Amino acid sequence: MSKESTKLVEVPGGVIPERDAGAPPVLEVRHLGIDFGGLTAVDDFNFIIGRTEIGGLIGPNGAGKTTIFNLLTNVYQPTRGHILVNGVDTRGKKTYEVNRMGIARTFQNIRLFKALPVLDNVLIGMHNAMTYRLGASVLRLPSFWKQERAARSRALELLSIFGMQDLADVPAGGLPYGAQRRLEIVRALASGPKVLLLDEPAAGMNPSETAELMENIRKIRDTFQIAVILIEHDMNLVMGICEGIAVLNYGQIIAKGTPQEIRTDPVVIEAYLGKKGGAAGC
Ligand SMILES: Nc1ncnc2c1ncn2[C@@H]1O[C@H](COP(=O)(O)OP(=O)(O)OP(=O)(O)O)[C@@H](O)[C@H]1O
Secondary structure (H helix, E strand, C coil): CCCCCCCEEEECCEEEEHHHCCCCCCEEEEEEEEEECCEEEEEEEEEEECCCCEEEEECCCCCCHHHHHHHHCCCCCCCEEEEEECCEECCCCCHHHHHHHCEEECCCCCCCCCCCEHHHHHHHHHHCCCCCCHHHHHCCCHHHHHHHHHHHHHHHHHHHHCCCHHHCCCEHHHCCHHHHHHHHHHHHHCCCCCEEEEECCCCCCCHHHHHHHHHHHHHHHHHHCCEEEEECCCHHHHHHHCCEEEEEECCEEEEEECHHHHHHCHHHHHHCCCCCCCHHHC
16 A cells, blocks of 8 residues: 655644645644543643644544544533634534534444435535525525535535445445445535544455545545544554544543654554554554
């Protein structure tokens, strides 16, 4: 698998790819933390991501990775700290408002409307971004149909990224597993995000599907000029595609850096892999 080697440069708040350094980071997380009763699931999490960066969030089971996605999308409200999307604090916003601000995600466990056609699943993802008024929708005014037609053709265009346009009328639940995962990504893209959060996108995929996914994630970044953050246990994928990686253990960042830096960091080898000198999987 080809490996991308990106130069990261220091900017206020952290490091981002050199090519993104001319603009403020699209996402900035400052001293983020959340407690569940007596359990501190995430603590003092600091992170920035460049506008077209592919970033990785890795760590052992239970380290707090999905909790961070839930915080970034306001499924959970933080106990401490701030999340800024394009410089705007998301505190107190609803999940759909955060989506409109530019954050979209997929889930670890596939969450599609399985009885609905593939196309409808994408249209649902797009709905949050549509602007016609309720009256236009109820009365089926021309403005409603115009937006619906545009949405349909956009949805087909998005499906074509994964070569899925011919499956538009198939019930989502009838797709093979790998295709359902791809559809989840298309649905998240449909809202026009600036940052796409992928929670274990390669889970359950075979090596050739994973290799194809890697190419498609790059294609999405290049086509839409957006940032992507992925949580992933498949180290070939993480090391092959991510430009910056943060390693989490017990809710705290223990290392940040390029794939090469992470792969050889003794703290990561010790804590994440649980053994010394065993970075083979990394
Ligand atoms: N709603 C919640 N209530 C109580 N505890 C929670 C809640 N959500 C997460 N946790 C706890 O927070 C910790 C971090 O969980 P999280 O799911 O974020 O880990 P993870 O790194 O994504 O793990 P995995 O790789 O297994 O998915 C765990 O101890 C988990 O039990």
